[in-house]
Amino acid sequence: MTADTLPTTAPFTGLLPAQLRQVLSDRPAPGSTISLGRLPDGEELLRLYRMMVVGRAVEDAATAMAKQGLMAVYPAARGQEACQIGAAAALRRSDWLFPTYRDSIAVISRGADPADVLGGPLGRRHLGYDPYEQRTAPLCTPLATHAPHAVGFAHAARHHGDGTIALVLLGEGATSEGDFHAACTFAAAHQAPVVFLVQNNGYAISTPAHLQSAAPSFAHKGIGYGIPAERVDGNDVLAVLMTTRAAVERARAGAGPALVEAVTYRIGPHTNSDDSTRYRTAAEADPWKQKDPLDRYAAYLHDHGLLTPATTQDAACTAEAEVRKLRLHAQETFVPDPAEITAHVYTQPPGHLLAQTARLALEEDSDG
Amino acid sequence: MTADTLPTTAPFTGLLPAQLRQVLSDRPAPGSTISLGRLPDGEELLRLYRMMVVGRAVEDAATAMAKQGLMAVYPAARGQEACQIGAAAALRRSDWLFPTYRDSIAVISRGADPADVLGGPLGRRHLGYDPYEQRTAPLCTPLATHAPHAVGFAHAARHHGDGTIALVLLGEGATSEGDFHAACTFAAAHQAPVVFLVQNNGYAISTPAHLQSAAPSFAHKGIGYGIPAERVDGNDVLAVLMTTRAAVERARAGAGPALVEAVTYRIGPHTNSDDSTRYRTAAEADPWKQKDPLDRYAAYLHDHGLLTPATTQDAACTAEAEVRKLRLHAQETFVPDPAEITAHVYTQPPGHLLAQTARLALEEDSDG
Amino acid sequence: MASLAGALNQALRDAMADDGRVITFGLDVGTNGGVFRVTDGLAATFGPKRCFDTPLSESGIVGCAVGMAMNGLLPVVEIQFDAFAYPAFEQITSHVAKMRNRTSGRVTLPLVIRIPYGGGIGAVEHHSDSSEAYYTHTPGLTVATPSTVADAYSLLREAIDHPDPVIFLEPKRLYWHKDDTPLPRRTGPFGQAAIRRPGRTATLIAYGPTVNVALQAAAQGTAAGWDLEVIDLRTLVPLDEHTLTGSIHRTGRAVVVHEAPGFGGYGAELAARLTEACFYHLQAPIGRVTGLDAPYPPPLLEEYHLPNVNRVLHAVHSLLQYA
Amino acid sequence: MASLAGALNQALRDAMADDGRVITFGLDVGTNGGVFRVTDGLAATFGPKRCFDTPLSESGIVGCAVGMAMNGLLPVVEIQFDAFAYPAFEQITSHVAKMRNRTSGRVTLPLVIRIPYGGGIGAVEHHSDSSEAYYTHTPGLTVATPSTVADAYSLLREAIDHPDPVIFLEPKRLYWHKDDTPLPRRTGPFGQAAIRRPGRTATLIAYGPTVNVALQAAAQGTAAGWDLEVIDLRTLVPLDEHTLTGSIHRTGRAVVVHEAPGFGGYGAELAARLTEACFYHLQAPIGRVTGLDAPYPPPLLEEYHLPNVNRVLHAVHSLLQYA
């Protein structure tokens, strides 16, 4: 696609998606921000950069830690940093994010501690952060099931009239699940202020996107619900941010839900226990590596005179510090407390569970 | 819509539906068959007429019988005869139909005995006909769940290479269920020879279609799966037949699944135990009564010199005979056999079920 | 005279009047007032923000309720019939039941899923399932089921007040059952079974639709000189073991009566648990009178499937052959 | 030396070679050979018509299998993990289980739903559920679960040969378990439990992942002078009551061991049923050693959740205090 074929219409004005939206160059000539609205200011641009550098570092560290056995498993988002950081940045602090297992760094970019966000993979608890504190729902594993939650949450927000928006992240594979369908149907029928961001990273484990759907694009799924949709270059953090922000703000203005397909690529395997050489060639990733979201964004900042040695240094240091903290946390001895297994099932546990908990405590006593 | 705005493109050539397709007039000037292909011949036209007359009579008799307590419940399709008869007529004898609880007369029009087809409502068995004999799946109640069955069936047909097509009937309400989504996704991904016919009769029980979906039409749901779709006047038996046949034959030719939305109206309540005055005015039905599918078709046949007193007489007599047989069947004394409850659960019942069946037989003996 | 459906309606109405956070939605619950009329008039009284219809997806209904409960509302959703909760099964098991636990108690879900259940109304297939065992086996769920008009009101109010999610099973064949209990009235908290009839010969344990069957059996049992105790569980989770073991200590014999298939049914848990708790007191194994281990039959066969007075009396008779 | 996963792979391979109607599909089962490699190489051997990947919807997978089974194929589908069968729950309960019954035996569904289940592999949430009780309570389903390499092969072949739908539960922590059983070998039909270790002190009843736990407990129990019998059920439906009652007649005591939560678990049915069948032979109530009544815990806590040798021995000890 060349610059002159870029969409010239404002986003979400029709039911069919426009062509792929880009801001950053993936070619020598710079891209175009046509009709996506005002660019973020310099400070926000640099904050995004720092978040992406931190995100990349956390991704790589977590993958290494999973290989070392310090984590149960890690589903890395290497190559998807622009989707994750760009999408989360489109939210106000008061808005809510509904992420999947792959969206750790989106959550981290909202301010949560990496050690908390990786609580699940670290194996000590199901979820490490407080959803209300982070205004972020639990990282969700059963595919697409968090999408109706976001719709209900947004519906309630509209009920309260508090202007909160819910942003759902999900993979292109998850769009095939019934709950994606339910979520879109309800969102549109009740005009809930919710935005669905589909990260099309090319694969659902080993299954390529073209086996997932025969639609012209994942954005084309919007029209069947009456939800306006856009496609965006998912390795272009500014396009993701600006398109998602357009969606978020139109929802806030009462215009209802929107769908964004961010086209990207999962550079690594599905998780550290997946062997992607079984189903794709290494060469397939090459063009995507050329479009590395971090490199492209750095080039953009550089072209605009924003990337000074100081900012680069600052980002690298923050990243290093976060990774160090994370590693230290993972290496701390963990003293498991079996009572945690039954402690949170009910507010008031039923008798049979209390009896079981008591037996468990006895067991611990006799062991200890 | 006036005749000159009628679609001029062949059906299923694009991913977006054309405008409403019609053949029969719903105004003084006759409609247009533009690009739907060749009209059925005179014999088929009259067969359709007879089926519609029989269908209407069975609908009305069944509703009356349900009110008299001769049936558990009856979900009438009055006003939807054109959808039901037209759609079923698009199939070859070797093709399979996957109907819902509301599609009794579609099944009857394939040759099944009304008393068998109404076996469920009559309360004696879950299903009265042999699916393999009628090449018709059981009438399905859990909404949209039969749609994946049809896709799997069609997939298997393609596997066998036997040219069989599966046609799914479902209501517009059922399109919101996850299984509709799964069925469309699988059908398109595997290019299964299956056709989805959505009877948009305006309501899902009391819920109007516009609360069900915010899409421009139910046909617009096709594009999100990469399934070409068409909208058709559901009270126009020829438009339903010809559009569905186009879909069926293109599937047979290997072009994959298609979606048809037939726009119609449920003239009566949801079932005899529903009170539709709670949620809609009687006046709302008036324009639809003007578009009665039977009247419109009779007018067409009359205009084309096909409706002789003999043919009218013949249809009326067939209908009367069918209704008489049905009533007689319903009034026959039914001697329930409790052993039927456990007889068909397994090919080889497990021990605990055999023991239960034995106890049941003892009970019967001691009672009898 | 209120019917059970009327009592449920009044419970919803009172809860909605008392607390603006209570909302109710589902299929046909708005204008139409629900297919069993349990939400009759609520949309008119409280407006479409508080009582409304949804698109036709049970997973959407339950999934949205989860999000709403996370965001300050108290959703009470209606599933139209028992078997139509199955499309929402993943939401129920993986989220409704687990949310509190997986967030270490940080996110609680105060929501109620109302499900008309059971048979006896001559309905066609998929409209008469007794699916309680799926829910009672799922940790994190609280499961209540009323058998009286007073309990219908009171248990539903308790369910709405409850901090955790409640599966509220409404015995549909009792919807039109009336009595002259004055409402509103609270009958006791979750986890408290009710001894509907005291007795010494044996204990009949029932809930929801089978409580009346047990009571009728007890009444007829007097002819044989039996004095049968009838316990109505009211909530299946939490289970009132105290009342049950107390009763068995007195009677030495017990029969569980439920409509669901027996194999792996809730009665199995009762039998296993109470046998363990009362081993020395039991004169006979705990009997189970249940629906057959078959899909719910067509209307004209349902009477052969459902537990009835004869089968209950037969079970008591069998137990009395021991010792 | 074949692993349990390898035995399953060979069973599929042999069944597919023997009968052209057998096909297998699901998530990532084609090129990737399944996340547990159970379908490894099948797409290469039999081509994409016989072994293929599907879009990401479990309801679609099971729903399509129903249609295929109606149309002359013998589908064997893979669900990736236990909890991901829940989106297919409506298809399983309302169609897979009921089709034969609702068509009065005219439409049978020869299909197999393979589900890796249970914990013990340090997996994150939603990847370790033991959901057998949902299936065993649903009339119309047949439920099998192997604990040995030989049974993995044989039971899967039986399942594929079976005329009715089979829920085939694969204990994921045994996938890499190897032994030197020569394959192929048939080990006995559905409904036949195996006495893995004869004994006279008490009967340990286990299946799938807990059979080895029971065997280890039996081995350790000898130190206390106990001679424990270990029975592997192999199929949960049909249940081999004969072998179980025979064993209890000899031992007078029994403990059920399973990973699923105890409340309303399959063990409840065993306890209830066997107590009724063996009332006079039981010296003590039937014990249950099960997972806790909580959602499956995070990896570093799972050892406290799972039945283990100590808990089994403790249960035996408790039973021996009776009489």
Ligand SMILES: Cc1ncc(C[n+]2csc(CCOP(=O)(O)OP(=O)(O)O)c2C)c(N)n1
């Ligand atoms: C209901 C359900 N089925 C299956 C899985 C197993 N699973 C985990 S991730 C995954 C692939 C998801 O692909 P996609 O939605 O594209 O997200 P991505 O992993 O690419 O980020 C699968 C099948 C699951 N988590 N939930």
Ligand SMILES: Cc1ncc(C[n+]2csc(CCOP(=O)(O)OP(=O)(O)O)c2C)c(N)n1
């Ligand atoms: C899964 C499921 N949920 C709810 C129902 C109850 N129900 C029966 S018919 C119906 C309305 C269906 O509307 P639509 O699909 O438009 O078909 P129509 O009845 O108009 O023919 C509902 C909600 C059901 N049968 N299955």
Ligand SMILES: [Mg+2]
């Ligand atoms: Mg993906």
Ligand SMILES: [Mg+2]
């Ligand atoms: Mg409708």
